[in-house]
Amino acid sequence: MQPFESLGLRHDGRALWVLDQTQLPDAEVWLEGSEPAAMIALIQRLAVRGAPLIGVAAAASLATFAHRGASATEYSAACAALRAARPTAVNLMWAMDRMKGAADPVAEAEAIFAEDVRLCEGMAEHGAALIQDGEGLLTHCNTGGLATAGIGTALGVIRRAHEQGKRIHVYADETRPLLQGGRLTAWELRKLGIPSTLITDSMAALLLRDGKVQRVLVGSDRVAANGDFANKVGTYGLAVQARHHGVPFHPVAPFSTVDLACPDGAAIPIELRDAAEVRGYGPWRWAPEGMPAWNPSFDVTPVDLVTSLVLDRGVFTAAQLRAGALLAR
Ligand SMILES: CSC[C@@H](O)[C@@H](O)C(=O)COP(=O)(O)O
Numbered sequence: 309m310q311p312f313e314s315l316g317l318r319h320d321g322r323a324l325w326v327l328d329q330t331q332l333p334d335a336e337v338w339l340e341g342s343e344p345a346a347m348i349a350l351i352q353r354l355a356v357r358g359a360p361l362i363g364v365a366a367a368a369s370l371a372t373f374a375h376r377g378a379s380a381t382e383y384s385a386a387c388a389a390l391r392a393a394r395p396t397a398v399n400l401m402w403a404m405d406r407m408k409g410a411a412d413p414v415a416e417a418e419a420i421f422a423e424d425v426r427l428c429e430g431m432a433e434h435g436a437a438l439i440q441d442g443e444g445l446l447t448h449c450n451t452g453g454l455a456t457a458g459i460g461t462a463l464g465v466i467r468r469a470h471e472q473g474k475r476i477h478v479y480a481d482e483t484r485p486l487l488q489g490g491r492l493t494a495w496e497l498r499k500l501g502i503p504s505t506l507i508t509d510s511m512a513a514l515l516l517r518d519g520k521v522q523r524v525l526v527g528s529d530r531v532a533a534n535g536d537f538a539n540k541v542g543t544y545g546l547a548v549q550a551r552h553h554g555v556p557f558h559p560v561a562p563f564s565t566v567d568l569a570c571p572d573g574a575a576i577p578i579e580l581r582d583a584a585e586v587r588g589y590g591p592w593r594w595a596p597e598g599m600p601a602w603n604p605s606f607d608v609t610p611v612d613l614v615t616s617l618v619l620d621r622g623v624f625t626a627a628q629l630r631a632g633a634l635l636a637r
Contacts, residue, residue: 309375309414312421315453317365324372325336326356328367329454333495339353341365342372344386351393351400354486358455359426359529359565363403364417365391370407371417380635395577396538396606397529398567421457423576427562428458430620435465435525435560438616438623442473442479446512446550447539448481451527451560452494462525462560463496465618470502471622478504479515485585485603509542516553524550525618528561535611535629536573537561541604547613556615563620566634581605 312319316327318338325338330353339355341347347369350356356365364400374383391404403420410416432433439445445466452463459467469476478497483489490506497504507515515521524546531537537559550557570576586601595601614626624633 309369310418312418314457315370316361317457319368324368326350328355329357330355332491333499341369344369344373344390348389348393358450359397359399359527360456360562362394363399363564364421364424364457366393366400366408367403367420371413372446374413376418394579396579399564400451402564423565424456424562425458427564427620428456428460428464431457431461431560431618432464432468433561434623435558436468436472436616438558439469439474439476439523444477444517444520446477446479446521446524446546447493448489448526448543448546449483451490452493452496453495454492455527461562463493464558465525466502467500467545470500476503478502479521480504480506480509481512481542484509484544485589487589488540507589512546513549516549516555521555524557526559528559528565528572529606530576531559531561531566531634532572532576533568533634534572535614535617535626535634537610538573538576538578538606538608541607544607544609547609551613557613558616558618559614560618561621568635573610576608579605
């Protein structure tokens, strides 16, 4: 295979490696994900995460498996198992469906990687055009280079606006319970030198009330045909708060996140994760042991709360989405 590299995924021509996102920001440890079984475990424990990246990583793992001589039966079993590793981000199913029918799995995985890089550029160009000089921007979870093969979805848009010289200030939600904002987005923002402030999720409403935020930009794990979309839990609450305060709210996603087979948000499967993730983090536990907890990893935001959706191929208003703009593409 040709070597390739992104912020969180690397192929050295022989083996596939992922940057263990559970150890960020304190340690940069690369783990091997060449074997599909290993990649499934890495995806499920969020060592590799973010909707586009899990699709790209699963494809690269499957290609490496094929390159190393997997039989057709082994290949299709691994493809099905990878496809089922996490249920909400449709990019994983999209990538596995491409790999399933691929005549040359290595070329297909390389194409999926390169395409994701290009899709990020498309979103960045269209999304950055919305951002005005001097804006405060609020984001949730991690949607940057760690979540894609390229510069990211919502964070890619923010990065492009910064590169264009717009004076922006980013407020990053910590993102309970697994802290993708506090650990990963904060790490990326610091590396990129973008002026930013970390907040806990519960501080967002106050920031909006105080007029510190002129735009909310988030990623998506699956966009339904009518424009409803799933993203990291907490996104729906942000959308409600943004609407209440009259602040524009934009999901940002590549076309590989759009699922036309899903008519609306009610049809999007939502991953339920281990309750222990709500009771504590890493070695710490703050709730009584055994305390019942509810841990949906994503929530669904209805299209009515969306100002516009930034796709790699353009910006679509809620009215256009409701009128079937995604189905017409
Ligand atoms: C690339 S951004 C889109 C989403 O994947 C992102 O916002 C998100 O919710 C990630 O969730 P995660 O559980 O960390 O994989």
